[in-house]
Every structure is written in C-alpha cells, then in structure tokens.
Amino acid sequence: MPKLDIRLRTVAALINPHDDSSVVHGDIGSDHGGLLVSLLRSKRIAKGIAVENKTQPYDNSCCALKGLCAEVRFGDGLAVIQPGELSSLSICGMGAESIVKILDAFPDRVPDHVVLQPNRQHELVRDWGLRNGFHLNEEQIAWGHWPYAVISLQRADVSEFDASTPKDPAYADVDFEAALLFGPLILKRWEPKFAARLYEEQAYLQGLTQLRGDYEHRLHQIQKVLAVHAAR
C-alpha cells in the first residue's frame, strides 16, 4: 500500500464520502497511481480509471495498479472517458489553469462529484464550480510542504441553477471576492493555523517594495478579512 502524503490523504478522504460500494472513480494525471491504489486497497471505490498523457507517468500508473480493479488509459484528460462512465473524478497536483482546461474540454463527461487539488490559483477552480452549476460541499487545507487547497464540488440540482446568477450557499454570509481567493468554508472555519498564515502573508506582502497587480489584490483581500475578524 503506498503511503500517501497529507495532500493526497486529504483528497482521498473526500472521495466517496457516503461509502457507496459501486463508485467508479477517475483520476486524471495519475502519475505514480498512489491515490487510486490507496482508494482501491481501502475498498473506498469499486473501480479506478487512471488517465495519463505522458509515457513515463502512464507506465508508473500501469505498474502501480497492476492486479487491482483499475484501467489505465493513455490520453488527454476527459478525452478518454465516456459520458456517464464515472461516479467521481479527481485532478490533483496541477495548476488551476490546467485543471479548468481539462474540465472545460468535455463538460458532459464531468461526473457529479469532483475533488480538485490545484497547486496555484485555487480561485479559478472555485470560479469553474460557480460557472458550471456545482456547489462547494467541502474544502480543506492540507498543510504539507505548502498549504494545499483541496476542493470538493458536487453538481447542484439543475432546478436550482441559473447561470446568470450563480448561487452556491457556501458563499452566503462571506465576502465574495475574499471567498473566491481563500475559500468560503475555510474562511468560515477560521482555523488558528489559517489565520496565522494570513497574518504572515500580510506582513510579507507589506514588506515588498513593489506590489504586482495580483499581489496588491491579494493583500487587499487579506486586510479585509483580517479586519472583519479583528472587529469580532
């Protein structure tokens, strides 16, 4: 059994939360295959489908998943997945732009539950959820080498969804721009470690002699959030 790091353990814990015994889970960019091996060995999923678009990671996945109820497919993201084939999907360890590109390429092949772990710019992933009628049902920070955001999205009831005014109850009672950046559930949970990290980042950004546009935006959001909490 591969020992998953805290980042992938956090992802694994959010897959099949209702212990459904028939879940077929797809992992795009599976590389070492560790996530699916762990999910299969712990019987958290019934079948795994690993997708890789590079030879060495594809070979790694084939080797790791040999003998387990899994398929390894060579191809570009959801291009090698059939509509309705998956119960859930994970895409981890990539930039958010790549994750969103994969999801946007075949929207009809995205299952109702997705767990995403972008390395940077998580706001793009949250924005994808809002634009595509998904609700944030859980998000956590995995405190590994970096603080990694792990975002779990569930397709909302179609009747509730209106693309012109996306509403996800997770964003209620929280500053929208800050929530997009840091995560509405993470902000509401306000764990001491997260608050400490924001104070640290505020000090770092304030110490820079020049602030690029996105840093300036980030500092502004941090200051807003810290001011709200200081006033409580």
Ligand SMILES: C[S@@+](CC[C@H](N)C(=O)[O-])C[C@H]1O[C@@H](n2cnc3c(N)ncnc32)[C@H](O)[C@@H]1O
């Ligand atoms: C940094 S690794 C992350 C591996 C693993 N998911 C993890 O989180 O530890 C990213 C993997 O995604 C694969 N990848 C990137 N874009 C892909 C795409 N469009 N389709 C399939 N695989 C992709 C890469 O080949 C690479 O093995």
